[in-house]
Amino acid sequence: MPDPTAPTDPALTPTPPRRRRLRDDYRQLTPSERRLWRAPLMWGAALAILLVPVLYVAIYLAGVWDPYGRLTDLPVALVNSDAGTTFRGKTYHLGRDLVGELRQDPPVKLIDYPSEQAAQEAVRRGEVYFALTVPPDFSRRAVAGQSREHGELHLYSSPGLSTFASRVGSSVAEDIARTLNGKLGSSRWDIVQTSLADVQRGLRDLGAATRQLRDGAARLENGAGQLAQGATALRRGVASAHAGGEQLTRGAGDLAAGVSRLTNGSQQLGAGLRQLAQAAPSEAQLRPLQQGAAELARGGAALAGGLRQLQGGTAELRGGAARLAQGTGQLQGGADQLAARLPELSRGLGQVQGGAAHLGSGAAELAQGAGTLRDGAAPLAAQLPSLRTGLGQLADGAGRLAAGAQDLAGGL
Numbered sequence: 319m320p321d322p323t324a325p326t327d328p329a330l331t332p333t334p335p336r337r338r339r340l341r342d343d344y345r346q347l348t349p350s351e352r353r354l355w356r357a358p359l360m361w362g363a364a365l366a367i368l369l370v371p372v373l374y375v376a377i378y379l380a381g382v383w384d385p386y387g388r389l390t391d392l393p394v395a396l397v398n399s400d401a402g403t404t405f406r407g408k409t410y411h412l413g414r415d416l417v418g419e420l421r422q423d424p425p426v427k428l429i430d431y432p433s434e435q436a437a438q439e440a441v442r443r444g445e446v447y448f449a450l451t452v453p454p455d456f457s458r459r460a461v462a463g464q465s466r467e468h469g470e471l472h473l474y475s476s477p478g479l480s481t482f483a484s485r486v487g488s489s490v491a492e493d494i495a496r497t498l499n500g501k502l503g504s505s506r507w508d509i510v511q512t513s514l515a516d517v518q519r520g521l522r523d524l525g526a527a528t529r530q531l532r533d534g535a536a537r538l539e540n541g542a543g544q545l546a547q548g549a550t551a552l553r554r555g556v557a558s559a560h561a562g563g564e565q566l567t568r569g570a571g572d573l574a575a576g577v578s579r580l581t582n583g584s585q586q587l588g589a590g591l592r593q594l595a596q597a598a599p600s601e602a603q604l605r606p607l608q609q610g611a612a613e614l615a616r617g618g619a620a621l622a623g624g625l626r627q628l629q630g631g632t633a634e635l636r637g638g639a640a641r642l643a644q645g646t647g648q649l650q651g652g653a654d655q656l657a658a659r660l661p662e663l664s665r666g667l668g669q670v671q672g673g674a675a676h677l678g679s680g681a682a683e684l685a686q687g688a689g690t691l692r693d694g695a696a697p698l699a700a701q702l703p704s705l706r707t708g709l710g711q712l713a714d715g716a717g718r719l720a721a722g723a724q725d726l727a728g729g730l
Contacts, residue, residue: 395437
């Protein structure tokens, strides 16, 4: 390692470079070159050469200095082709709402065009820097909120015409995208709130429907029990109806037979009535019979009085017989003869009593038959069967009366 304190050789020490000056450069010029610099034209050309880069730099800096400060003057084509959509009963026009938001605070100078093709032609002609188009299905895709479908804006620019316009268009598109996201966020939040309200109403309706279903199930269970009971009763009723049907069939047969017999009997009754009407006596023929019946009734009444007197005499006869029996005890001489005749006397008294009883019965029947004959004499034409019956009873009573009179005569 060399000693720093040792003396150095001046020849070996490097010398610093000499400063270059404009005067030294001028001295190196040749005399002819120096004469060129003395001419004013040379100085003007040199100054022009110096000003060209300065002018270029100034123009460039003016173009790129604060490029976003005057975007409001940048012409941009705007096309709204959104057709809107309807979601859960509510209509949405997000394209119109987006254009309204851009109109309130426009980032660029928006120029409306009728169609996307017209806007693209304006970009190619250089009238606008780029074109922003809202497609027809923008609202439908944006409101749906599905992963495969979402709202998209069409941005058309021509990088070959202006690179700067392409960069500015991208920046403006980002601003519009932020505005669009905010608008879509609020719209989708409204949709979410509406959906939540619908879900809440649906839950309430579901609860009510569940209660109704529970009540309906209970009623269905009760109805099933009643249906089973009704089915049993129906089965019994069907059996009873079947038995009743058989009875009804048999009764219908009996009824038919009875109707047939009734018809035959009615025919026979009609024939008999016609014969009876033909055989019935006339009023002139019945008049003597009525008179005879009246006389017979009077005779029956007189006979009844005589019979009552006869009954009284019989009672007196029985009393005399008693007194005679008592007197026989007092008669000593004729006791044997009287004792022999007493049985015959007793038999005769019994016959007298029996004949008197028969006579009273026949007299009562005769009086009853006479009354019946008298009552039925007026409607005799309509009561011929009753008249015949009364006459038969009267004949029987007369026969018994005659028999009783004969018995009484024999007993006496």
